[in-house]
Amino acid sequence: MKFSGVLKLLLLFWLGGVILAAFFYAPADRALGEAGRVIIFHIPVAWVTVLAFLVSCVYGVQFLRRRDLGDDLRAAAAAELGLLFAMLATVTGSIFARITWGSFWNWDPRETSIFILLLIYAAYFALRSAVEDEERRGRLSAVYAIVAFVTVPFLVFVVPRVYFSLHPDIITPTGKLEMGARTLQVFLASLGGFTGLFAWMYQLAVRIGERRQQA
């Protein structure tokens, strides 16, 4: 078996271990009870969203430098995965909101900012579908991906902390993670696992996209 196969099997057991640990190793949260385990899955999804949009921005820059359509494909694949994970972060956050705040949607700063982010990246795909010429589409999309990513740190990290939010924040004002030791271990393992899963899905999306381009 090749090294990449071993890594994929490792991912199977790693995320399997995270699922088990989320229920049997991490204790129930003091404030949120059993529902507190949600953060082990919800936050890594939000993290992958940011990572995917960053990759899209990096390949956007690469496209503008080299004018290689392969870079445009990689930027679009990353933005697509970013949009998927942003939707999942929104849906899972909404489910969590229902049990903690009593309603699925409250237009809280955190919810509003992720909603705006979804619109921004949905527009990226509207733009792509509106331009037929590949080179022009690549150029416009690359510029858009770069500009769109500039908004990500503000919408994900700044806005929800500037305005009052009901959303629990795991980062304290002093910059420390507010979590029990066991929960933190499982949470970090989950972050690593989801990052690995994103890497694999991204690799597949790019490979299949390249095959379609060649066909």
Added chain:
Amino acid sequence: MLCLGSMDALLVDQVMAVYVVVAVAMAILGGIYAYVWRLSAMTGLSQRRLGLGFAGMVVLWLVLAAAAAARVFATVEPVLVLAALAILSIWALIFYFLWELDRTSRT
């Protein structure tokens, strides 16, 4: 939705909270599953098998819900075990399809 009448209030809260965690994990895995489905359409991977897998996922979820509805639990621990098993099996299913997609996309 679920009939949890015979349980005490604390246990009902705990079980419902576990259900929220399962719903969140299922939503994430379901989204990933939908993405794999979309990619599979481009490679010729059998969508029938994917469909069967999805049906299996729904059945598992129903079994979990039915078990709670049948008021078989006196503590939250069996619910945690069922929840972990349900999520684990879906993750294994998704891994299998990703693996298959990886293999077919190379040929």
